[in-house]
Amino acid sequence: MKKIYFILMIFILVFTIVACTQDNAGTTSISSPGEIEGEMIELTLEELSQYNGQGGNKAYVAVDGVIYDVTDVPQWQGGSHNGNTAGQDISDQIANLSPHGKRVLNNLKVVGALIGE
Numbered sequence: 019m020k021k022i023y024f025i026l027m028i029f030i031l032v033f034t035i036v037a038c039t040q041d042n043a044g045t046t047s048i049s050s051p052g053e054i055e056g057e058m059i060e061l062t063l064e065e066l067s068q069y070n071g072q073g074g075n076k077a078y079v080a081v082d083g084v085i086y087d088v089t090d091v092p093q094w095q096g097g098s099h100n101g102n103t104a105g106q107d108i109s110d111q112i113a114n115l116s117p118h119g120k121r122v123l124n125n126l127k128v129v130g131a132l133i134g135e
Protein backbone atom coordinates (compact mmCIF):
# COMPACT_ATOMS: atom_id res chain seq x y z
CA MET A 19 0.00 0.00 0.00
CA LYS A 20 2.86 2.32 0.96
CA LYS A 21 4.51 1.62 -2.39
CA ILE A 22 1.38 2.63 -4.36
CA TYR A 23 1.11 5.86 -2.35
CA PHE A 24 4.78 6.62 -3.09
CA ILE A 25 4.35 6.04 -6.85
CA LEU A 26 1.24 8.24 -6.85
CA MET A 27 3.18 11.06 -5.17
CA ILE A 28 5.94 10.78 -7.79
CA PHE A 29 3.31 11.05 -10.55
CA ILE A 30 1.80 14.21 -9.01
CA LEU A 31 5.28 15.72 -8.60
CA VAL A 32 6.25 15.03 -12.25
CA PHE A 33 2.90 16.37 -13.49
CA THR A 34 3.34 19.61 -11.47
CA ILE A 35 6.88 20.14 -12.80
CA VAL A 36 5.77 19.60 -16.43
CA ALA A 37 2.83 21.99 -16.01
CA CYS A 38 5.09 24.73 -14.55
CA THR A 39 7.69 24.36 -17.32
CA GLN A 40 5.05 24.78 -20.03
CA ASP A 41 3.73 27.90 -18.30
CA ASN A 42 7.17 29.51 -18.37
CA ALA A 43 7.65 28.71 -22.06
CA GLY A 44 4.52 30.70 -22.87
CA THR A 45 5.73 33.91 -21.23
CA THR A 46 8.20 34.80 -24.01
CA SER A 47 5.49 36.36 -26.19
CA ILE A 48 3.54 39.45 -25.20
CA SER A 49 -0.13 39.29 -26.07
CA SER A 50 -2.81 41.83 -25.30
CA PRO A 51 -6.11 42.12 -27.22
CA GLY A 52 -5.87 44.14 -30.43
CA GLU A 53 -2.41 45.38 -29.62
CA ILE A 54 1.08 43.94 -29.57
CA GLU A 55 1.33 40.24 -30.29
CA GLY A 56 4.53 38.24 -30.48
CA GLU A 57 8.04 39.63 -30.39
CA MET A 58 8.81 43.20 -31.42
CA ILE A 59 11.49 43.83 -34.04
CA GLU A 60 13.77 46.83 -34.60
CA LEU A 61 14.63 47.78 -38.17
CA THR A 62 16.65 50.53 -39.84
CA LEU A 63 15.15 52.22 -42.89
CA GLU A 64 17.41 50.06 -45.08
CA GLU A 65 16.28 46.83 -43.40
CA LEU A 66 12.64 47.93 -43.60
CA SER A 67 12.96 48.21 -47.39
CA GLN A 68 13.10 44.39 -47.66
CA TYR A 69 9.52 44.19 -46.39
CA ASN A 70 8.08 45.47 -49.66
CA GLY A 71 5.26 42.92 -50.02
CA GLN A 72 6.76 41.49 -53.22
CA GLY A 73 7.99 38.00 -54.07
CA GLY A 74 6.47 36.52 -50.92
CA ASN A 75 7.96 39.18 -48.63
CA LYS A 76 5.87 40.65 -45.85
CA ALA A 77 4.61 44.20 -46.33
CA TYR A 78 5.58 46.60 -43.51
CA VAL A 79 5.28 50.39 -43.35
CA ALA A 80 6.63 52.81 -40.74
CA VAL A 81 4.65 55.76 -39.35
CA ASP A 82 6.12 58.00 -36.63
CA GLY A 83 8.75 55.40 -35.73
CA VAL A 84 6.28 52.52 -35.40
CA ILE A 85 6.33 49.63 -37.89
CA TYR A 86 2.97 48.22 -38.99
CA ASP A 87 2.12 45.03 -40.88
CA VAL A 88 -0.03 45.73 -43.97
CA THR A 89 0.51 42.29 -45.56
CA ASP A 90 -3.13 41.27 -45.17
CA VAL A 91 -4.70 44.66 -45.86
CA PRO A 92 -6.60 44.28 -49.19
CA GLN A 93 -5.82 47.89 -50.23
CA TRP A 94 -2.08 47.10 -49.89
CA GLN A 95 -2.12 43.92 -51.99
CA GLY A 96 1.18 43.45 -53.83
CA GLY A 97 2.85 45.95 -51.50
CA SER A 98 1.50 49.19 -52.92
CA HIS A 99 -1.44 51.50 -52.27
CA ASN A 100 -2.31 54.73 -54.07
CA GLY A 101 1.27 55.52 -55.07
CA ASN A 102 2.85 54.33 -51.81
CA THR A 103 5.14 51.34 -51.53
CA ALA A 104 5.56 49.02 -48.55
CA GLY A 105 9.00 48.88 -46.96
CA GLN A 106 9.11 52.65 -46.46
CA ASP A 107 8.50 55.37 -43.91
CA ILE A 108 5.16 56.88 -44.98
CA SER A 109 4.70 59.29 -42.02
CA ASP A 110 4.48 62.41 -44.19
CA GLN A 111 2.28 60.84 -46.86
CA ILE A 112 -0.30 59.43 -44.45
CA ALA A 113 -0.55 62.66 -42.48
CA ASN A 114 -0.53 65.12 -45.39
CA LEU A 115 -1.68 63.31 -48.53
CA SER A 116 -4.08 60.49 -47.58
CA PRO A 117 -7.85 61.18 -47.31
CA HIS A 118 -8.20 58.95 -44.22
CA GLY A 119 -5.17 60.06 -42.18
CA LYS A 120 -3.84 57.95 -39.32
CA ARG A 121 -7.17 56.42 -38.25
CA VAL A 122 -6.45 53.41 -40.53
CA LEU A 123 -3.47 52.56 -38.31
CA ASN A 124 -5.78 51.52 -35.46
CA ASN A 125 -6.69 48.29 -37.26
CA LEU A 126 -3.11 47.27 -37.97
CA LYS A 127 -0.77 44.89 -36.20
CA VAL A 128 2.27 46.63 -34.69
CA VAL A 129 5.40 44.59 -35.40
CA GLY A 130 8.19 46.83 -34.14
CA ALA A 131 10.05 50.12 -34.19
CA LEU A 132 12.10 52.05 -36.73
CA ILE A 133 15.61 52.80 -35.50
CA GLY A 134 18.57 54.84 -36.75
CA GLU A 135 21.72 53.29 -38.24
Ligand code: HEM
Nearest residue numbers: 079088091093099100102108111112115116117118122123
Ligand atom coordinates in the same frame (compact mmCIF):
# COMPACT_ATOMS: atom_id res chain seq x y z
C1 HEM B 1 -0.69 52.06 -43.17
C2 HEM B 1 -1.04 52.82 -44.17
C3 HEM B 1 -2.38 52.81 -44.87
C4 HEM B 1 -3.44 51.97 -44.70
C5 HEM B 1 -3.59 50.78 -43.75
C6 HEM B 1 -4.48 52.43 -45.62
C7 HEM B 1 -5.72 51.86 -45.73
C8 HEM B 1 -6.73 52.33 -46.52
C9 HEM B 1 -8.07 51.82 -46.52
C10 HEM B 1 -8.57 50.68 -45.62
C11 HEM B 1 -8.77 52.53 -47.43
C12 HEM B 1 -10.26 52.33 -47.76
C13 HEM B 1 -11.12 53.49 -47.37
C14 HEM B 1 -10.98 54.01 -45.95
O1 HEM B 1 -10.95 53.23 -45.00
O2 HEM B 1 -10.87 55.24 -45.81
C15 HEM B 1 -7.88 53.51 -48.01
C16 HEM B 1 -8.22 54.42 -48.97
C17 HEM B 1 -7.36 55.34 -49.52
N1 HEM B 1 -6.04 55.56 -49.16
FE1 HEM B 1 -5.03 54.53 -47.76
N2 HEM B 1 -4.01 53.50 -46.32
C18 HEM B 1 -2.74 53.78 -45.90
C19 HEM B 1 -1.91 54.77 -46.35
C20 HEM B 1 -2.21 55.67 -47.34
C21 HEM B 1 -1.33 56.69 -47.83
C22 HEM B 1 0.07 56.97 -47.30
C23 HEM B 1 -2.00 57.33 -48.84
C24 HEM B 1 -1.61 58.49 -49.71
C25 HEM B 1 -0.55 59.17 -49.65
C26 HEM B 1 -3.30 56.72 -48.96
C27 HEM B 1 -4.26 57.09 -49.86
C28 HEM B 1 -5.53 56.57 -49.94
C29 HEM B 1 -6.57 57.04 -50.86
C30 HEM B 1 -6.41 58.12 -51.92
C31 HEM B 1 -7.70 56.28 -50.57
C32 HEM B 1 -9.08 56.41 -51.23
C33 HEM B 1 -9.15 55.73 -52.55
C34 HEM B 1 -9.15 54.25 -52.44
O3 HEM B 1 -10.06 53.68 -51.78
O4 HEM B 1 -8.27 53.61 -53.04
N3 HEM B 1 -3.39 55.70 -48.04
N4 HEM B 1 -6.63 53.36 -47.43
